Amino acid sequence: MNKQLSLVKIAQLSIAEVLCDNESAIDATAGNGYDTLFLANHVSGDGHVFAFDVQQEALDSTHSLLGKHNRLQKVSLFKCGHELIQEMVPGNKKTKITTVMYNLGYFPGSDKSIITQPDSTLLSLQSAINLLAKGGRITVVAYTGHPGGYEETEIITNWCRELPKKHFSVNTITTDKHPRNRIDSTPKLIIIDKLEML
Numbered sequence: 351m352n353k354q355l356s357l358v359k360i361a362q363l364s365i366a367e368v369l370c371d372n373e374s375a376i377d378a379t380a381g382n383g384y385d386t387l388f389l390a391n392h393v394s395g396d397g398h399v400f401a402f403d404v405q406q407e408a409l410d411s412t413h414s415l416l417g418k419h420n421r422l423q424k425v426s427l428f429k430c431g432h433e434l435i436q437e438m439v440p441g442n443k444k445t446k447i448t449t450v451m452y453n454l455g456y457f458p459g460s461d462k463s464i465i466t467q468p469d470s471t472l473l474s475l476q477s478a479i480n481l482l483a484k485g486g487r488i489t490v491v492a493y494t495g496h497p498g499g500y501e502e503t504e505i506i507t508n509w510c511r512e513l514p515k516k517h518f519s520v521n522t523i524t525t526d527k528h529p530r531n532r533i534d535s536t537p538k539l540i541i542i543d544k545l546e547m548l
């Protein structure tokens with residue numbers, strides 16, 4: 351039996367490690383809502399989840415999943431691009447954002463032409479590292495198999511290399527769960543930890 355953890359699961363476990371009482375989280379790509387639900391199950395006290403997606407279908411799916419698990423009151427859903435997180439997350443929560451999750455690419459089972467784009471993903475990541483509290487963590491699951499995915503992953507990886515080492519630590523994990531004998535189709539999990547305020 352293959353018991354290897356998926357990168358999505360590893361991302362969730364690494365987020366659970368840093369998310370404490372009264373701290374809030376952002377799901378930058380809500381999709382079907384699995385990460386949003388995971389975050390809603392892990393915030394406590396005054397903690398809240400802010401979830402973003404550009405597609406109504408994704409938000410409907412996330413809303414329905416949260417409803418089934420009685421977690422709607424823990425989450426604010428935004429139908430807009432994650433490049434607007436700084437504008438959309440209310441001021442009183444900003445200092446308590448300690449986790450941001452990205453799961454890039456397209457909405458599974460839907461229009462594969464609507465995918466995350468390098469320019470807006472980078473704008474969003476830049477906002478996320480500014481919003482993040484000291485000790486906070488960003489996870490990015492990036493896929494390289496779909497058109498544009500490899501380029502987006504490369505651009506993010508290069509951007510991470512430029513982050514000041516005094517303020518951020520970056521780790522990358524890949525698995526060969528779906529080996530295709532092609533180095534450029536391996537998904538990646540990038541974990542960015544904020545060590546110091548900028």
Ligand SMILES: C[S@@+](CC[C@H](N)C(=O)[O-])C[C@H]1O[C@@H](n2cnc3c(N)ncnc32)[C@H](O)[C@@H]1O
Nearest residue numbers: 379380381382383384385403431432453457466
């Ligand atoms: C791989 S799916 C996310 C999966 C999701 N985390 C889950 O648990 O089901 C990627 C999502 O990113 C969304 N997306 C694309 N561009 C976006 C943007 N600029 N801002 C926010 N979401 C975006 C897509 O609509 C899609 O639903």
